[in-house]
Amino acid sequence: MADAAFGAGSVPGDPRPPMDLSGKRNRAVSEHMIKWVLTACAIFTLLTTVGIIVILVYESLEFFGEVPVRDFLFGNEWTALFPAQASFGVLPLVRGTVIIAFISACVSIPLGLAGAIYLSEYAGDRSRSILKPTLEILAGIPTIVYGFFALKFITPNLIQPILDVGVFNGLAAGIAVGIMTLPLVASLSEDALRAVPMSLREAAYGLGGTKFETAVRVVLPAAISGVIASFILAISRAIGETMIVALAAGSRPAGQGTAGDWNPTESMQTMTGFIAQAFSGDVSRGTPQFYSLFGVGLLLFLMTLGMNILSHSIARRFREEYQ
């Protein structure tokens, strides 16, 4: 090959035909085809988003034809699965989602942030080599397993000895969701803390700061946008989490009928929990119940999308600071 590249056919008596180095015809055609195929792949990912939006909007238009948007968004009674007296006010589901996301944040944010500070500022190689894989294993465990953990361990062994709660309660589900999102907070915050230039720490030590003062009053403020981005992402993940709440949080919408019931020890259904419950039973196509799933799905999609975009834009601002 190397021989051919350097002037095949130019040597007198060489039987080989001269090599075509023009690089025009066939090569150009196949190059173009490949480029178009690859572009099509990239456009396919865009079409997935378009598909999600079109389908959610299209199917929920059917729903909003029967239930006015205002009744859906501000109604305080959700009895979608009782066809005789179905009432589609989404607030109880949103309340359940918010309570569980809040409890999960109370677990994942302090533990995750403290873990990130420890891993980035204190940990030596040996404790890192134990702690990092532990967090990775926690991150890789399927959510259904966390659901089992919440229902069969957290509720009977950790909560019921202290509080008077039923089999299904928002507290156990929220704690399990928090444990599930803890590795996300820890690893993203640790990345943000590690990206802070060493010179900032050295300057703080030079001014007489202790290790703790340097970590918390210099490094953490410098990395704050990355850290906050990780919090938002964890909350968004908690809002979209389905199987834990479907197993452990119960199927009665939070504070049904009575406005302002935020008690976390109650059984509560979230937006995702409603979707899972409806499909594990039988929901017939073409009924308002069926279309209401897409109304709830659309609201869920918009909430998580908004939080993800917010998180990314906060994180991007941080990256620009140090590059």
Place this chain on the structure above:
Amino acid sequence: MSVHAEVDRVNQAASTPSIRWDPKISARRTVGRIWQGLFFGATAMAIVLLGMLLWSIIQPGWSWLSWHLITDMPSRNAENAGFNSAIWGSIWIVIGSAIFSFFVGVGTAIYLEEYAPRNRYTRFLQTNISNLAGVPSVVYGLLGLVFFVQWLNLGRSISAGALTMGLLILPVIVISSQEAIRSVPLGLRQAAYGVGATRWQTVRSHVLPSAMPGILTGMILSMSRAIGETAPLIVVGASSLVLSNPSGPLSSYTAMPVQIFNWSSRPQREFEHLAAAAIIVLLIILLSMNALAILLRQKLTNKDRM
């Protein structure tokens, strides 16, 4: 002006004998040590939580672990119930979704890293992919329900499940493949261009082979995500009592996590043991997949160095 004022203020403060600079260093060190203990405790909490999680599964599940769990079909009777159709269903789902999303995912990654111009359309594509990665899995289920189950008329078949799962893992594959391609040194590409290779020849014979370990690792990790996902399969119609293994792309199916969900949500004690034993099987499969990913990465990286 303000600098001078500041200097004056500091000088005044220094010359005033009543203000003594006191670093209180030992007290501050003590505070620091307490916080260090708290940080360590919070981090060690992760180990405690993982231990409790594993204990809560192994304790009820271990004694129920047996071969018939793997070889038998599900049953309404917990003692005889097995996991066979769920294991095969999961295998079909994972392989189907991996085939579907490997080519599209790697193709997208190649386009974004090697071909796409650096403009706002490309940035938009990139943002779109990271947003797709954050869409709740149950929403993918709704997409699959309308698009694959209804519009493409696949029904509640295993191919509808696999395609839905393929869409779900697609952004994960794109992002990990992009990272693998990005880590290939620029010199490799320049050398290929230097001897007259076209862009595709460069990508096919040089960039892809050296990015392959990273791409495959990401692939296996996204497949282990697909094995554990439950919500989208429930939405696109995985049934919980399937007494035969999938025989073709249109057969009905169940999957490991769906079966675990079904067993866990029953109130009887026996089904709790059964679910725990099934979770042990699932975790062993996941663990071996992750070990495979690590081995593969090491093996391919070593071969590359030679």
